[in-house]
Amino acid sequence: MPEESASPSVIRRSDPARVEIEWTDGGRSSFAAAALRRACPCARCVNELTGVRTHDPASVPDDLTQSDLRLVGNYALSMTFSDGHHTGIFPFGLLRRLGPPDVS
Numbered sequence: 001m002p003e004e005s006a007s008p009s010v011i012r013r014s015d016p017a018r019v020e021i022e023w024t025d026g027g028r029s030s031f032a033a034a035a036l037r038r039a040c041p042c043a044r045c046v047n048e049l050t051g052v053r054t055h056d057p058a059s060v061p062d063d064l065t066q067s068d069l070r071l072v073g074n075y076a077l078s079m080t081f082s083d084g085h086h087t088g089i090f091p092f093g094l095l096r097r098l099g100p101p102d103v104s
């Protein structure tokens with residue numbers, strides 16, 4: 001299965017500081033909420049014209065948590081971070097690059 005077409009079969013939020021995804025191809029990925037916040041691709045974090053990150057990843061505490069995790073259509077996840085940020089939409093392809101699945 002081409003990587004970009006894999007989608008989550010199970011999304012788990014067992015720990016508020018993490019997101020765990022089981023993919024339809026059998027792989028599993030685990031993300032720290034802080035790592036997702038630092039990689040947020042939204043227009044408030046990345047300049048849409050230049051692609052330059054305008055949000056300082058160093059400002060994100062390691063113990064950041066997330067809530068309100070939800071699917072966006074059939075291509076992405078969104079969530080609300082404990083710093084109040086909620087405009088990030090994380091396409092599955094981006095998640096697969098951020099947290100390459102462990103297929104073992």
Ligand SMILES: [Zn+2]
Pocket residue numbers: 040041042043044045046085087088
């Ligand atoms: Zn953002």
